[in-house]
Amino acid sequence: MIDYRRLRVALLGAGAVGSQVAALLLKHGDELADRAGAGLELAGIAVRDVDAPRATDLPRELFTTDAETLIVGSDIVIELMGGIEPARSYLLLALRSGADVVTANKALLATHGPELFDAADQVGAQVYYEAAAAGAIPIIRPLRDSLAGDRVNRIMGIVNGTTNYILDRMDTEGADFGDVLAQAQALGYAEADPTADVDGYDAAQKAAILASLAFHTTVPLEAVYREGIRDVDAGIIESARRAGYVVKLLAVCERMNGATGESISVRVYPALIDRGHPLASVHGANNAVFVEAEAAGSLMFYGAGAGGVQTASAVLGDLVSAARRHVAGGVGVGESTYANLPVVEIGRVTTRYQITLEVDDQTGVLATIAGILSEGNVSIATVEQTPTMPPIADASTSPAAGQGTGRARLVIGTHKAVERDLSETVERLAASDVVERVVSVLRVEAD
Amino acid sequence: MIDYRRLRVALLGAGAVGSQVAALLLKHGDELADRAGAGLELAGIAVRDVDAPRATDLPRELFTTDAETLIVGSDIVIELMGGIEPARSYLLLALRSGADVVTANKALLATHGPELFDAADQVGAQVYYEAAAAGAIPIIRPLRDSLAGDRVNRIMGIVNGTTNYILDRMDTEGADFGDVLAQAQALGYAEADPTADVDGYDAAQKAAILASLAFHTTVPLEAVYREGIRDVDAGIIESARRAGYVVKLLAVCERMNGATGESISVRVYPALIDRGHPLASVHGANNAVFVEAEAAGSLMFYGAGAGGVQTASAVLGDLVSAARRHVAGGVGVGESTYANLPVVEIGRVTTRYQITLEVDDQTGVLATIAGILSEGNVSIATVEQTPTMPPIADASTSPAAGQGTGRARLVIGTHKAVERDLSETVERLAASDVVERVVSVLRVEAD
Numbered sequence: 074m075i076d077y078r079r080l081r082v083a084l085l086g087a088g089a090v091g092s093q094v095a096a097l098l099l100k101h102g103d104e105l106a107d108r109a110g111a112g113l114e115l116a117g118i119a120v121r122d123v124d125a126p127r128a129t130d131l132p133r134e135l136f137t138t139d140a141e142t143l144i145v146g147s148d149i150v151i152e153l154m155g156g157i158e159p160a161r162s163y164l165l166l167a168l169r170s171g172a173d174v175v176t177a178n179k180a181l182l183a184t185h186g187p188e189l190f191d192a193a194d195q196v197g198a199q200v201y202y203e204a205a206a207a208g209a210i211p212i213i214r215p216l217r218d219s220l221a222g223d224r225v226n227r228i229m230g231i232v233n234g235t236t237n238y239i240l241d242r243m244d245t246e247g248a249d250f251g252d253v254l255a256q257a258q259a260l261g262y263a264e265a266d267p268t269a270d271v272d273g274y275d276a277a278q279k280a281a282i283l284a285s286l287a288f289h290t291t292v293p294l295e296a297v298y299r300e301g302i303r304d305v306d307a308g309i310i311e312s313a314r315r316a317g318y319v320v321k322l323l324a325v326c327e328r329m330n331g332a333t334g335e336s337i338s339v340r341v342y343p344a345l346i347d348r349g350h351p352l353a354s355v356h357g358a359n360n361a362v363f364v365e366a367e368a369a370g371s372l373m374f375y376g377a378g379a380g381g382v383q384t385a386s387a388v389l390g391d392l393v394s395a396a397r398r399h400v401a402g403g404v405g406v407g408e409s410t411y412a413n414l415p416v417v418e419i420g421r422v423t424t425r426y427q428i429t430l431e432v433d434d435q436t437g438v439l440a441t442i443a444g445i446l447s448e449g450n451v452s453i454a455t456v457e458q459t460p461t462m463p464p465i466a467d468a469s470t471s472p473a474a475g476q477g478t479g480r481a482r483l484v485i486g487t488h489k490a491v492e493r494d495l496s497e498t499v500e501r502l503a504a505s506d507v508v509e510r511v512v513s514v515l516r517v518e519a520d
Numbered sequence: 521m522i523d524y525r526r527l528r529v530a531l532l533g534a535g536a537v538g539s540q541v542a543a544l545l546l547k548h549g550d551e552l553a554d555r556a557g558a559g560l561e562l563a564g565i566a567v568r569d570v571d572a573p574r575a576t577d578l579p580r581e582l583f584t585t586d587a588e589t590l591i592v593g594s595d596i597v598i599e600l601m602g603g604i605e606p607a608r609s610y611l612l613l614a615l616r617s618g619a620d621v622v623t624a625n626k627a628l629l630a631t632h633g634p635e636l637f638d639a640a641d642q643v644g645a646q647v648y649y650e651a652a653a654a655g656a657i658p659i660i661r662p663l664r665d666s667l668a669g670d671r672v673n674r675i676m677g678i679v680n681g682t683t684n685y686i687l688d689r690m691d692t693e694g695a696d697f698g699d700v701l702a703q704a705q706a707l708g709y710a711e712a713d714p715t716a717d718v719d720g721y722d723a724a725q726k727a728a729i730l731a732s733l734a735f736h737t738t739v740p741l742e743a744v745y746r747e748g749i750r751d752v753d754a755g756i757i758e759s760a761r762r763a764g765y766v767v768k769l770l771a772v773c774e775r776m777n778g779a780t781g782e783s784i785s786v787r788v789y790p791a792l793i794d795r796g797h798p799l800a801s802v803h804g805a806n807n808a809v810f811v812e813a814e815a816a817g818s819l820m821f822y823g824a825g826a827g828g829v830q831t832a833s834a835v836l837g838d839l840v841s842a843a844r845r846h847v848a849g850g851v852g853v854g855e856s857t858y859a860n861l862p863v864v865e866i867g868r869v870t871t872r873y874q875i876t877l878e879v880d881d882q883t884g885v886l887a888t889i890a891g892i893l894s895e896g897n898v899s900i901a902t903v904e905q906t907p908t909m910p911p912i913a914d915a916s917t918s919p920a921a922g923q924g925t926g927r928a929r930l931v932i933g934t935h936k937a938v939e940r941d942l943s944e945t946v947e948r949l950a951a952s953d954v955v956e957r958v959v960s961v962l963r964v965e966a967d
Contacts, residue, residue, distance in 0.1 A: 097669070097815065108736070109669050156570055190855045200855070203666055209816035211666030217855070219650055219658030221555050221844075222544070222836020229966050250682075289555070289859035291573055298866035309960045312876055315906070316931060323965055329864065334764035336862045338869045344965040345874055350967050351822065363966065368544060369656035369823065375798065376819035386815035389669020397668075406646070408637045408664070412736035415783045419745035419774060422785045427792055433814055459762070484763060513756045518791040519676050519799050519810065 079112035083147035085119045085140060085163055086154035087259035089381035090177060090204070092129040094151065094388050097133070109396035117143045119163075121284035128381070144393065147172050149395045151388060152176040159473050168192040173395040175385055177204035182428075183278035183294045186285060199398060199401050200236040201391035206234050206282050207360045209383035210376040211390075215388040216286045216364070224367040225287040228326040231277040235263045235270035236302050240310070240343070241356050244319055249307045262358055273322065276341045280324035283362070284339040288324055292339055300342035318345035319353045365519075370420040420493035425454070427486050427514040430502065434481040438507045442483070445505060449498030455486035480509055486517070526559035527843050528621075530594035532587060532610055533601035534568045536623060536828035537651070539576040541598065541835050546578070552836065554858040556843035558741045564590045566610075592617050596842045598835060599623040608632050615639040615647075620842040624651035624831055630725035630741045633732060645796050646845060648838035654679050656830035657823040658837075663733045663811070664726035671814040672734040675773040681825035683749050683769040683807035684709045684715035687757070687790070688803050691766055695863035709805055719748035720769065720788045729772035730809070731786040734773055745850045752790050765792035766800045782804040867940035872901070874933050876959040877949065881928040885954045889930065892952060896945030927956055927961070 084095055094271045098105065098115050106112045118131070119140035137143055140163055144150055150167035152174060154160045158337050160181050167174050169192065176182065182189070182205050193200050203213045207230065216225070231237050235257065242253045254271065257263035269275045276296040284292045302322050313320050323344040329336050344354050355361040361380025365371050376385040432438050439456070446453055459482045487495070494515075531542055545552065545562050553559045563578035565578070566587035584590055587610055592596050597614035599621060601607045607628050614621050614751070617637060623629065629636070629652050640647050650660045654677065663672070678684050681781050682704065689700045701718065718723045724744040730741045749769050760767050770791040798820050803809040807825025812818050824830040867933050879885050886903070893900055906929045940960075950958045 084731070095814075101669075101671070104668060104671075186855075187857070209818060211662035214661040214666055215658035218841050219661055219834065219837045221840035221927045222548075222552060223840075224548070224835040229579065265717075284863075285857065286855065288861055289857050290861045290863070291857045292863055294864040298869075304960075309876075309962070312906070312931065312960070313874075313962070316874065316904070316933075318874075318964070320962070326967060327869075328861075329869075336864045338864050338866070339870065340866055342963060344963045346964075346966040350966045351801065354798065366833060368540075368829045368836070370827075370830050372657060372770070372821075372822055372823035374819075380817075382815045383817050386670040386813060387666065389815070390666045391669075394665050397813065399792035408633075408733065410634070410736050410738045412776075414735055414737045416731075416737070416739055416743040416786050418784045419787055422745075422774075422776075422787065427755075427760075427765075457763075459759070484759065486763075513759070514817075515760070515767070516789060516791045517765070517793075518772060519793040519797045 075111040076160065077106050077110065078400055079114050080148040080399055081116040081146060082113050082114050082392065083119065083143045083150045085160070087118050087120050087127055087131070087136070087150045088155070089128060090384045090388065091118070091153040092127050093132065093381045093385035094153065095131050095135070095154065096129040097385055097389060099514055105393055107409070109393045109400070110409070111396045111400045113396060116147055119143050119228065141166065144172070148391060148399060150174045151392060152178060153218050153259035153388070154178070155180065157181055157184065162190055165192050168196060168198050171196055171198060172200065173199045173393060173398065174341060174386055175391040177388055179200070179205040179278040179282060182397040183281040186282065186292055190415050194365050199395065201395055203253050203391050204384045204387035206279050207362055207374070208376070208378040208380065209386045210362065210374050210378065211387070212283070212362050212374050213286065215374065216283065220364070220366055220369060223369050225364060226328045226367060227365040228287055228324070229326040229352060229361050230279070231352060232285065232362065232378060233270055233276045233322055235267065235278070236358055237355065237360070238262050238358040239271070240302060240320055240322065241304070243307065243485070244314065247307055247311065250303065250305060267365050271303055273299045273341045276322060276324045280326055280339050280341055283324070284337060288328060288337050289292050296338040296339060298342070302343050305343050313345050317348055319348055321342070321352060321355070330442055369479045385405065385500055386434040391479065422492045423489045424492070425487055425489055425517040426495055427484060427515045427517055428499065428502070429483070430483045430508050430512040431512055432481055432483055433507050434479045435507070441505065442502065442505050446485070449501065450494045451490045452488040453485060454488045457484045457502060458482070459484060463483055483514070524553050524559040525847055526561050527559050527595040527846055528563040528596045529839065530563050530590045532565065532597065532599045532607070532787070533602065534565050534567050534574055534578070534583070535602070536837065537831045538565070538600040539574050540555055540832035541600065541826045541903060542582070542831055543576040544836055551637070554856070556840045556847070558696070558843045558854070559849045560839065560843060562958065563594055566590050584608055586614065593707065594619050596839060597621045598839060599625055600835065602936045604631065606608065610804065614647050615643060618645060618649065619889050620646045620845065622648045622835055624649070624835055626652040626725040626729060632850040634738055646832060646842065648842055649729070650838050651831045651834035654809055654821070655724050655823070655825040655827065656833045657807055657809065657821050657825065657844060659730070659809050659821050659836070660733065660754055662821065663730065667813055667918065669817065670816050672811060673775045673814060673965070674812040675730055675734055675771070675809060676799060677726070677730065677809040678768055678799060678802050678807050679771050679809065680717055680769055681725050681807055682714065683723070684802065684807070685709050686718070687749060687752065687767055687769065690752070690754060690757045691761065694754055695853055696760065697750065700854040718750055720746045723769060723771045723788045725733040727786050727788055729920060731773035734735065735775060735784050737784060741889055743786060745789070747789040749790050751950050764795055766795055767791070768793050768799060784954060839873070868895040869939045870936045871939070872936055872964040873933055873942055874931065874964055875946065875949070875963045877928055877930045877955050878957040878959055880930055880954050880956065881926045884953070888954050889949065892948050893932070893945055896915045896948065897941045898945045899935040900932055901935045904931045905929070906919070906931060924951055929959065
């Protein structure tokens with residue numbers, strides 16, 4: 074094992090996200106060190122009550138109520154407390170003492186982002202906040218870096234999972250808002266006080282963050298127009314459906330060109346989206362951000378918008394980025410090939426298959442074929458006999474050639490099988506007396 | 521204007537992507553300087569023939585055939601020549617002379633990536649290659665940085681636009697491979713020699729790059745299993761459709777756990793995808809990369825996979841990133857708010873609307889309503905009269921209350937209108953004698 078320089082990491086908060094971050098950091102510490110080029114030592118977790126019950130099992134000695142001492146002694150500070158104070162003061166203290174900070178706090182960034190970025194600039198530190206805009210979906214780096222040479226014209230985002238879950242259920246079940254909200258609350262998809270979600274406050278904070286970054290402009294939260302989804306009833310959803318639309322709570326950040334020059338609009342409201350648009354296919358509690366840029370054209374980023382472990386992924390990505398910058402200015406480490414896993418040959422891959430055969434339509438044929446598959450360690454999931462069709466070549470000479478000749482087409486779906494077993498089995502099928510022709514063998518992925 | 525430190529940028533190659541990069545760099549130079557915190561001076565464009573015809577109009581004095589001299593005098597070198605040599609030698613020369621390099625050359629990275637990364641590490645330089653994996657889709661930074669704290673288990677990518685275009689046309693039109701390929705060639709979607717695309721070589725190069733990054737493992741191009749789409753005929757597509765699948769050329773990079781530890785598989789082939797999967801909705805020449813990670817769950821990145829100007833967006837994003845690192849170690853500049861565009865209030869926003877009204881079902885009502893809309897500067901795109909429905913409250917007391925009362929429901933789709941005009945118009949509609957009730961007013965986005 075390489076003897077890396079060790080960086081001290083302070084964690085503020087141990088809620089749903091914080092406890093996952095701590096657990097993953099302890100579990101995958103060695104692997105993260107390889108990626109960062111630095112050891113990541115969890116120096117402590119600042120909480121209000123050391124003895125409060127936690128979602129995950131963490132060593133009690135990590136907890137402290139003395140956040141200031143923890144912060145001042147750390148290289149990187151991760152803030153997952155939420156709310157404005159004391160999160161703001163703690164992050165300013167961290168930045169002023171030279172630490173890089175990682176935060177998922179959208180309320181804080183939407184209201185005090187410029188103050189934090191200024192404080193970071195003054196000491197050459199960095200604020201990382203990938204988890205603040207759309208949970209685990211990487212959207213900050215694409216906007217900040219990948220599209221830095223382009224001009225973003227519009228962002229349309231489904232950035233609140235709770236409201237998307239509610240609207241999606243209303244759309245698929247014809248249910249009314251109140252009923253679905255109650256269900257969502259019972260299932261833990263919505264909070265007991267759902268105001269932040271259903272009235273669009275959460276989406277408005279994210280819209281302010283995305284617009285600031287996309288348009289290089291300070292967007293105060295008050296400048297974001299906001300409507301929630303409480304007035305969306307079953308009738309509206311049904312009438313949208315009849316017109317070919319689906320209703321989504323949308324965060325729209327738009328560049329506008331007027332007589333007096335360029336301006337932007339940032340707004341959150343329930344909107345009608347054509348069912349053919351990629352955003353219309355974002356179901357359940359998922360999020361997606363659709364970006365239109367001058368040169369890149371249309372891009373979409375899709376994934377889980379919330380959830381403790383999903384958000385923890387974004388936080389840990391930021392932590393590794395911050396660590397890389399500490400040790401090497403971020404150079405090169407990303408491409409390191411420390412893992413060097415063996416690349417297996419195709420024969421050892423397992424996947425599902427669809428085998429299409431043209432067979433003699435006789436008693437016992439299926440039993441013969443099933444026997445060959447079974448001997449080859451290929452397990453059958455589905456079999457379908459489709460109407461017999463003559464081969465195209467035959468059809469041109471004699472239209473009825475394939476009909477009534479006692480041939481049938483079998484489509485066999487397999488369970489997962491090893492590629493080598495499968496290809497040997499197909500060879501034996503092809504050689505079998507009852508098989509006229511192997512029409513196709515295709516692998517099934519992404520099902 | 522701020523007097524930035526100026527960085528010398530060398531461009532190698534002036535083909536479809538190179539000429540767009542040069543044109544955009546000259547056009548948006550000031551804006552890119554603000555984002556980078558450094559002036560970006562196009563020092564020259566190295567080509568084989570200075571007088572060859574180009575897609576865009578560029579000053580002749582920029583062109584040179586002396587690539588070496590141009591490279592050695594530059595801070596950042598952008599390589600868009602393609603092919604292995606002399607691209608490889610030029611990039612090694614650039615790195616050894618301390619320049620950062622930007623490249624879209626997937627063939628070179630898939631075969632000589634480790635050599636380039638090592639050369640960069642030795643001098644503390646950086647290789648940027650966002651444009652090499654999926655055109656304008658930001659996938660390198662998400663894999664390298666955003667997911668650096670997570671474990672990627674699987675990547676499934678539609679990473680070749682030509683083959684996706686061909687398979688999509690075959691799927692929607694029932695056409696055969698040869699016919700669609702000929703059409704694609706006529707339209708410029710496929711090359712005269714389509715081997716690199718249809719036989720999966722291009723996708724295999726991208727798969728090697730993605731797998732190397734995702735699994736921190738050197739993946740030689742020879743280790744990528746590869747099948748193309750030449751054998752996919754109309755019958756296969758049709759039979760896939762009947763089974764609820766669509767055929768896509770898929771690049772699969774997969775982590776495998778076996779008795780002897782972890783390994784990976786990297787493979788490219790036409791595969792069946794369930795029509796409900798997000799990858800099934802990727803149409804035309806678009807690309808998408810679906811990533812499954814341990815903590816983040818499922819993510820998808822979608823956009824244009826190729827095209828000169830789209831790829832130029834990714835190249836310029838890399839250029840700005842490289843420039844930021846030169847001047848400030850990449851700190852802070854991404855959040856700069858130099859643009860400070862005004863944020864307009866909602867009243868000045870223009871969008872399309874759907875207005876649903878309950879009206880008296882009398883002669884002349886539509887004329888009255890159309891008159892109110894027209895006076896309010898709201899132009900009608902569509903009007904639909906839907907079957908009259910009683911209000912739900914009425915229905916519970918008297919099921920027939922709404923029927924035969926001479927009421928109808930009008931759904932009006934508008935052209936783009938100014939929000940303030942629209943809301944004033946809706947107020948006047950609500951006050952009109954012929955309107956019983958304004959049922960809903962919804963904005964239409966993303967159509």
